[in-house]
Amino acid sequence: MICFRFASTENLDGSPRYQGIAGLTGRRGTFGSSSSLTLDGKTISAATLNGSGVFCSGVTDLHGGLPVMVHEFGHYLFGGVHYEGVGFHGLMDGAGTGVMSSFERYKLGWITPTTVSANLTNETITDALSTNDIYKITAQNGSYFLVENHQRQNFYESDWLQYNDGPLVSPGTGILISHCTSSSIDIESAFGRWDWDKEIYHWTNPSSLNGTLYTYPFLQVSSNRNDGDDKLNLRGERIDPNDWRVTASHSDSKGSQDDFFSTSYNRVFSPWSNPSSSYDINNNTNISVVVKGSTTIDIMINDLIITENTTFPAEIFNFSHNLTVPSGVTLTLQPGTTLKFASGKSLIVNGTLDAV
Secondary structure: OOEEEOOOHHHHHOOOOOOEEEOHHHHHHOOOOOOOOEOOOEEEOOOOOOOOEEOOOOOOOHHHHHHHHHHHHHHHHHHOOOOOOOOOOOOOHHHHHHHHOOHHHHHHOOOOOOOOOOOEEEEEEOOOHHHHHOOEEEOOOHHHHEEEEEEEOOOHOOOOOEOOOOEEOOOOEEEEEEEOOOOOOEOOOOOOEEEOOEEEEEEEOOOEEEEEEOOOOOEEEEEOOOOOOOHHHHEEOOOOOOOOOEEOOOOOOOOOOOHHOOOOOEEEEOOOOOEEEEOOOOOOOEEEEEEEOOOEEEOOOOOOOOOEEEEOHHHHOOOOOOEEOOOOOOEEEOOOOEEOOOOOOEEEEEEEEEOO
């Protein structure tokens, strides 16, 4: 038996307004003075995360409350965790609910991604939800990348998944790449990482506080492919110089079409792209994903091949394998660019090298 309860949080337990919780009695956690309720020989527990259902508030109908319900039931699977930053790309963000991500399904043992152990060329990658066709690439420090294709061929990414007749919760179509650890997921948004207009500010009203004040609407300043923020990161940022309590989030902070790699938008995820597959400018991975069609990708984890005209910024690049510039492709190195190769590895130029 599955139990749902709809009520006002203020009337139910006197708490500030919230949308849902994994338990039938809200944060109060009791039926009157008891932690359980027995009717017709059936006992329902009231305790959060160990209860018999979920409680929802602030929704107008069963259809509108569905994302809240499935998220709260997710806590019975994942515990009290929220994977902040996954947004509508997953179930357990806490600020927005979409279809369960490949990372979440992998943690539950529901899927077995294909582990990439060698370079793959013209690899077919089908719809992730319909076929469970997901690729896993081992990265640094025990982390990994998941590469998946979202083509909206599955029922769970169709028009039914809406919140109060709003837009689709699953936010786009294309190749989605996420950087994961055993306990976290970070969407590598194809939008890229950027520095945004902001300053360190001291508020005196309503209380003394030092923090970051953002220009609003949010304003991109410059590319920062390793350490910058994408739109998913811009949540609850302080924007009012007169009151630190006033915050805003980017309109795409829960996900958008810009997060997906495609041939018509951003098709390359590599040590030199934005976003970068490397953690910082001094520790490069040897990982590259190139989108070649709606269902075709290259994945390179050993020798890397530059597939289109590319400019390397003035940074240090460390390569553990060969880097090849094929015929018909130009690699431009900006002043200050340094390429370092492991012993026995080198830059192979069959196309054009332009050191400006």
